[in-house]
Amino acid sequence: MSDADAGADAQGRSRPEVTDTPLRVEGMSKHFGGITAVDGATFEVERGTLTGLIGPNGAGKSTTFNLITGMLTPDAGTVSFEGEDITGLEPYEIADRGLVRTFQIARELQEMTVLENMMLAPKGQRGERLWRSVLPVARRDVVDQETELLDRVWEILEFFEIEHLAEEYAGNLSGGQRKLLEMARALLTDPDVLLLDEPFAGVNPTLERRLLDHIHELRDRGYTFLLVEHDMDLIMENCRHVVVMHQGRILTEGTPEKVKADEEVIEAYLGGDV
Numbered sequence: 720m721s722d723a724d725a726g727a728d729a730q731g732r733s734r735p736e737v738t739d740t741p742l743r744v745e746g747m748s749k750h751f752g753g754i755t756a757v758d759g760a761t762f763e764v765e766r767g768t769l770t771g772l773i774g775p776n777g778a779g780k781s782t783t784f785n786l787i788t789g790m791l792t793p794d795a796g797t798v799s800f801e802g803e804d805i806t807g808l809e810p811y812e813i814a815d816r817g818l819v820r821t822f823q824i825a826r827e828l829q830e831m832t833v834l835e836n837m838m839l840a841p842k843g844q845r846g847e848r849l850w851r852s853v854l855p856v857a858r859r860d861v862v863d864q865e866t867e868l869l870d871r872v873w874e875i876l877e878f879f880e881i882e883h884l885a886e887e888y889a890g891n892l893s894g895g896q897r898k899l900l901e902m903a904r905a906l907l908t909d910p911d912v913l914l915l916d917e918p919f920a921g922v923n924p925t926l927e928r929r930l931l932d933h934i935h936e937l938r939d940r941g942y943t944f945l946l947v948e949h950d951m952d953l954i955m956e957n958c959r960h961v962v963v964m965h966q967g968r969i970l971t972e973g974t975p976e977k978v979k980a981d982e983e984v985i986e987a988y989l990g991g992d993v
């Protein structure tokens with residue numbers, strides 16, 4: 720969606736102000752007993768970018784991810800999305816607004832096929848702004864919603880090149896194929912911003928490349944990504960903006976070149992090569 724589309728959706732309902740930085744985290748903190756997991760974190764995610772959130776073990780990345788997606792509530796600070804304060808909202812309320820995370824395929828769903836997993840995935844509740852399709856508008860106006868959903872499901876499966884696995888049980892997929900299915904399910908919710916927590920964990924290098932290509936193509940279509948990752952090199956090679964956490968604080972942020980040259984970052988990563 721371009722900024723020019725902001726203001727009202729296809730039904731004329733008003734939507735919150737759309738900014739170029741859809742996601743803002745300001746002064747966010749979270750304590751667990753005596754542990755400060757996140758300590759006054761402030762950063763932004765710009766629209767249409769891949770932003771990487773990195774940091775050594777225990778830096779506070781997962782906690783930050785859970786605070787943004789509503790799985791945890793911060794002790795201080797705010798999270799805003801498209802200009803709206805979403806701090807403390809329930810995860811489903813946040814997802815409904817278009818800030819969506821991927822979920823591991825639950826055990827029950829592993830006994831269902833890929834197609835069933837897609838048909839059972841939560842759907843976007845936000846009107847007609849469907850999957851940023853290459854299909855012509857007329858095709859998207861199909862009255863039969865079931866047919867439309869099925870069309871969309873197939874289009875997304877084809878996009879991820881897993882349509883040949885439609886009848887396969889999710890439990891039989893490889894680690895990488897499962898990640899593709901997780902992302903395919905998330906896309907059905909019509910997100911604006913996708914948060915991915917360690918999306919490449921357990922994925923072989925060939926599928927990792929494919930997953931990255933898909934992420935870049937989705938970014939080209941206007942989606943925004945926040946990637947939480949251990950793998951510094953991967954983030955440096957693929958993200959335009961990198962946020963580095965250490966001991967709950969934002970150590971630095973900026974371009975990969977800037978971050979790589981930062982003494983504190985080198986220090987945080989065990990004083991080793993970055």
Ligand SMILES: Nc1ncnc2c1ncn2[C@@H]1O[C@H](COP(=O)(O)OP(=O)(O)OP(=O)(O)O)[C@@H](O)[C@H]1O
Nearest residue numbers: 751754755756774775776777778779780781782783
């Ligand atoms: N539910 C919890 N209860 C107590 N302490 C927690 C909890 N969750 C996280 N922590 C602590 O908060 C700190 C930050 O943890 P977090 O998991 O956010 O870091 P991380 O950067 O994601 O680490 P990793 O890369 O190892 O997953 C750590 O010291 C961790 O032990």
